[in-house]
Amino acid sequence: MSQPANVWIIDDDRSIRWVLERALTQAGMRPRVFENGDGVMVRLEHEEPDAIISDIRMPGIDGISLLSRIVESNPDVPVIIMTAHSDLESAVTSYQTGAFEYLPKPFDVDDAVGLVKRAVAHSHERRATSEPVTEPAHRSAEIIGEAPAMQEVFRAIGRLSHSNITVLINGESGTGKELVAQALHNHSPRANHPFVALNMAAIPKDLIESELFGHEKGAFTGAAAARQGRFEQANGGTLFLDEIGDMPADTQTRLLRVLADGEFYRVGGTTSIRVDVRIIAATHQDLEKLVQAGTFREDLFHRLNVIRVHLPKLAERREDIPRLMQHFLKRAAKELAVEPKILRPDAEEYLTTLPWPGNVRQLENTCRWLTVMASGREIHIDDLPPELLQQADTPATGQTWQEGLRNWAEQELRRGKKGILESAVPEFEKIMIETALKHTGGRRRDASVLLGWGRNTLTRKINELGMDHEEVDEP
Numbered sequence: 001m002s003q004p005a006n007v008w009i010i011d012d013d014r015s016i017r018w019v020l021e022r023a024l025t026q027a028g029m030r031p032r033v034f035e036n037g038d039g040v041m042v043r044l045e046h047e048e049p050d051a052i053i054s055d056i057r058m059p060g061i062d063g064i065s066l067l068s069r070i071v072e073s074n075p076d077v078p079v080i081i082m083t084a085h086s087d088l089e090s091a092v093t094s095y096q097t098g099a100f101e102y103l104p105k106p107f108d109v110d111d112a113v114g115l116v117k118r119a120v121a122h123s124h125e126r127r128a129t130s131e132p133v134t135e136p137a138h139r140s141a142e143i144i145g146e147a148p149a150m151q152e153v154f155r156a157i158g159r160l161s162h163s164n165i166t167v168l169i170n171g172e173s174g175t176g177k178e179l180v181a182q183a184l185h186n187h188s189p190r191a192n193h194p195f196v197a198l199n200m201a202a203i204p205k206d207l208i209e210s211e212l213f214g215h216e217k218g219a220f221t222g223a224a225a226a227r228q229g230r231f232e233q234a235n236g237g238t239l240f241l242d243e244i245g246d247m248p249a250d251t252q253t254r255l256l257r258v259l260a261d262g263e264f265y266r267v268g269g270t271t272s273i274r275v276d277v278r279i280i281a282a283t284h285q286d287l288e289k290l291v292q293a294g295t296f297r298e299d300l301f302h303r304l305n306v307i308r309v310h311l312p313k314l315a316e317r318r319e320d321i322p323r324l325m326q327h328f329l330k331r332a333a334k335e336l337a338v339e340p341k342i343l344r345p346d347a348e349e350y351l352t353t354l355p356w357p358g359n360v361r362q363l364e365n366t367c368r369w370l371t372v373m374a375s376g377r378e379i380h381i382d383d384l385p386p387e388l389l390q391q392a393d394t395p396a397t398g399q400t401w402q403e404g405l406r407n408w409a410e411q412e413l414r415r416g417k418k419g420i421l422e423s424a425v426p427e428f429e430k431i432m433i434e435t436a437l438k439h440t441g442g443r444r445r446d447a448s449v450l451l452g453w454g455r456n457t458l459t460r461k462i463n464e465l466g467m468d469h470e471e472v473d474e475p
């Protein structure tokens, strides 16, 4: 019979300790709780648990310092790091310091228990291999994301931080694909080498090959001097190929060969050039579909599609909108050397409900616009750019009326309106009546049939709703 697993819980928050202790006991484990990390190191000299789950911010020794000491002294003990302050830095630092997993709070208790079970199961393997590699964390441009889908992205960046593996990033335009590619690079073993980005959609097709592979002097008209391509520039580092779905077919063939052989020729060149480059590719398109349609090489697709990271649309992570806006308002103010604007709660709530088809980039541009255009220090709903205000009234084309209505209701509620049926129902009836009357040339009797009401009901409604309508037909 195997012994119940010993799991240590370290958190200064009593309720978290209590919840976890109870859940782990129910799951057949033997938990021990600590209010802070200080006692843990002493106890570790006498006893080794099967897993540890620790908070990151607590009085005394913090979770990351504790983690790095445990990794030193007891490398076989898997440590799960929990934190209420879920940001990329703590996720990456946790992984880089050697955490088994990273658990952002608030978490689902079942998920936490599942994770602890995995850690316990894993500790045997870890005992056999022992592989603590610690590297300093690198700072990168801040990526904001508390939404669960973004936590997945951070997790991926953390997990991949020791590797040079090819990554394919999927996501609509403006969702932050380049930012994530840069973060993958900054947190990789190649961080001290160049990160070079090239957008396939942004350069003329006939120049793509020379951009990628460089050219020799006189290789084509206009090639006055020899030039290094992006592959050479990225040597030792990372090459980010954005909008890879737009890559022309013959360039795809060439790229595939370079990825297979690690060497290539400049355009017009005869000497082969060897490079060591990590590829991160991105696209807003469905590459599988392009493969089916025959416009993207299947073998290249498989070479790129090793690890996939999906960036959700902004509308799928609305909870991040307020923090993103604060971030961009601050940044825009700095760029323009003015005081940062402050969003009033109603404006913030309104902006949070909008569809944002241009994703984070559109949000960023809006914050720039507001920094320049809003008259006061505080931003009110009336200060918003007109095209954003209209979105509330005119649903985007392609929307059903139910969707339009849903958005409207959502926006009214976010604006703090109460009793919204009181204005919606009469509005609904008015539209139905007006349309039916238009259809019958103003004849009420016929309109009432179209609507499915009695003639008298229609008359009563027209009066109640205060509609301006002349009787056309005979009573």
Ligand SMILES: Nc1ncnc2c1ncn2[C@@H]1O[C@H](COP(=O)(O)OP(=O)(O)OP(=O)(O)O)[C@@H](O)[C@H]1O
Binding pocket: 142, 143, 144, 145, 171, 172, 173, 174, 175, 176, 177, 178, 179, 180, 242, 284, 324, 327, 360, 361, 364
């Ligand atoms: N989560 C985020 N936190 C902070 N800034 C972000 C975030 N996501 C995107 N941005 C910012 O939004 C802008 C657009 O991001 P980025 O260029 O990475 O998008 P993209 O998906 O590569 O777009 P495209 O496909 O159109 O090139 C950039 O200024 C970027 O810094």
